[in-house]
Amino acid sequence: MRAGELAYLTLLEEIQSGSLAAGTVLAEVEQAERIGVSRTPLREALRRLAADGLVEQVSPRVTVVARIDAGDIRDLFALRRALEETTARTAAAASDRAEFAVLAAAFAAAARTLDDDAGRARYYALIARFDEALDAAVGNDYLTAALRTVRTHLVRVRRMARDNPARLVASVNEHRLIAEAIGSGDGDLAAHATHVHLHNALASILDSLSASDAPVSSRSGSAGARSTTEGKARA
Template structure:
């Protein structure tokens, strides 16, 4: 009798875990597709089709869609229709308003609490990053460097509330960054801006770090809005 109970309990524990893993897989795939643009704004995410495509049942798919809805990446147009959320100039301005508040505060705290040597090393990496932007993986490598820099700032700040808020912002920022990804001139300027921020953090100059962050975000917002309003503008390699 006890063996049967133990087996039943084990099964009960396994099913939610397996469903959670399926939900996580579905969420991760849909998130990447939304952020990359493979699933464009307005794309319909029909439960039956998406569950079959992703190889999961409808329950974990619904859980994944619920999480994406909480992230603001999908929305319900009707009880049975879920679509990828749009993103326009107003959304981007709003995103950058909260981004400025969070990142400028984080820069001040990181300058005070962070590892100066670590930020000095990152500043050195930014110093040479611009030269490799045109390499086959140059731009991907640069975005990976930014991710490491962001992680270093988060660790230095050591504030779970700020980190959680920034994760939400960055979830949307991936979509926004893609709009200016092929603007080489802007990327070169971004490299220099990140280098200045990293140097300020290495020198524990919170005022300079916050100001450099403010300038970087202002320039990034201007570039992204320009790319939306003037989509025909191309970079030096002829990409739109």
């Protein structure tokens, strides 16, 4: 793996997971030494993350992890709703939908294993598998690229509500219903179930953001949400 790619993927995962919190200063020398790369590939990684909207340069020599505000999240979900409802409806019309029946059963099983970190990790892995199945069923590179951009930010945003056990259980069941609707070829139900899931997810995330009194940004995330990126996953 190229040094620049290593630095990018390392910082991306740490920002998305919350290990690098909003507002954290990313000093070039310190981060390069920590990751084990030189400063040139580290700068390349920071440029990519800035294009993604995940970091921002506050001065010529200071780069920080971008902050998120409620407006950014609402804008992101507005785009997500348009993309994912279309994706669910299109996937339900695909000729091969067998994978979604399998995924629906997996989501049903996942609802019983959310009591520990391992169970939650398996659930998030299942969501990634669901996203891959959606992308394959739709077969639209432009739609997939737009969703990839959204998912990069959603990995980070989603973790704001991950400590809400009731919401996690509800989310699993919502995904199960979406998968069942796609598997049965019911496009209207798939789109409606997606709409309900996104409405509930947004409400939960905004509640968590308000409760935690999270820092507010100057909307840097919105610009990043319009860039093409290589991130993944969904809330």
